[in-house]
Amino acid sequence: MENKKARLYKYEEDSIIVREGEVPKEMYKILKGNVALYLNYGTAEEYFLGVYSEGRCFGELGVLYKQPSSYTAVAVNEVLMFKVAEDEMTDFLHNNANNALDIIKSLGREVLNLKENIEMLLDELAAGNENEKQTSQRLQSQLKKMLKEDYVLSLSLVKKEEEEK
Amino acid sequence: MEIKKTVSGTKMHVAIDGRLDTVSAPELEKRLKDGLTGIEELELDFQKVDFIASAGLRVLLSAQKIMNKQGKMVIYHVNENVMKVLELTGMRDILTIK
Numbered sequence: 001m002e003n004k005k006a007r008l009y010k011y012e013e014d015s016i017i018v019r020e021g022e023v024p025k026e027m028y029k030i031l032k033g034n035v036a037l038y039l040n041y042g043t044a045e046e047y048f049l050g051v052y053s054e055g056r057c058f059g060e061l062g063v064l065y066k067q068p069s070s071y072t073a074v075a076v077n078e079v080l081m082f083k084v085a086e087d088e089m090t091d092f093l094h095n096n097a098n099n100a101l102d103i104i105k106s107l108g109r110e111v112l113n114l115k116e117n118i119e120m121l122l123d124e125l126a127a128g129n130e131n132e133k134q135t136s137q138r139l140q141s142q143l144k145k146m147l148k149e150d151y152v153l154s155l156s157l158v159k160k161e162e163e164e165k
Numbered sequence: 166m167e168i169k170k171t172v173s174g175t176k177m178h179v180a181i182d183g184r185l186d187t188v189s190a191p192e193l194e195k196r197l198k199d200g201l202t203g204i205e206e207l208e209l210d211f212q213k214v215d216f217i218a219s220a221g222l223r224v225l226l227s228a229q230k231i232m233n234k235q236g237k238m239v240i241y242h243v244n245e246n247v248m249k250v251l252e253l254t255g256m257r258d259i260l261t262i263k
Contacts, residue, residue: 013230034255046223048220050255051258051259109255123216124186
């Protein structure tokens with residue numbers, strides 16, 4: 001739950017700050033605590049993207065471009081944040097040059113994070129293909145072995161039958 | 166992936182060998198959750214972890230949240246590739262790595 005005090009907001013652990021698919025009306029700057037980002041949060045297809053910490057901004061695409069959030073942001077612990085609406089952006093940037101730098105850094109890290117997530121997914125897919133290949137080879141090998149054992153067993157049974165005759 | 170878990174009093178040492186990915190992460194999560202009650206110090210040895218994916222990071226976050234309430238968690242011997250992932254995803258900021 002959020003605790004409003006001026007423009008500072010406090011979120012308790014596990015609180016959802018932004019939901020995937022919703023357009024954030026404000027940009028957030030983390031002053032204290034950590035925020036985890038997920039795709040498909042709370043579903044079987046949940047995918048963890050990473051963690052934002054102090055100084056990081058998010059939700060800027062919603063404020064500036066009215067774009068829906070591509071992730072759900074959840075408080076990892078108690079989080080204290082500053083919220084900035086669209087009509088406050090100019091003042092926010094003008095009053096403190098570090099704010100502009102923090103937004104640029106956040107966007108930059110987001111690009112790097114996306115790149116890393118794409119690489120992780122590709123690596124997992126490649127490993128998955130390799131696992132399937134290995135599984136297939138193992139099954140084929142087991143099958144051949146079973147067929148060979150069956151063949152040997154069949155041969156021995158035929159031989160035994162012939163001997164008995 | 167192989168997991169070697171040893172418990173001594175309130176201290177748990179977990180050595181992981183292999184990839185921490187979508188397939189193996191649930192197993193680690195289960196092994197950790199099954200034994201964390203009463204543990205005040207959790208050591209994760211990453212010497213033989215050569216790859217970590219989103220599912221693995223999620224398990225680390227979950228374990229860290231539990232240990233924040235009952236003690237501490239430290240990850241040892243993180244290799245360069247895994248460290249790069251931890252840094253880029255922001256996990257480096259919330260974990261204790263030695």
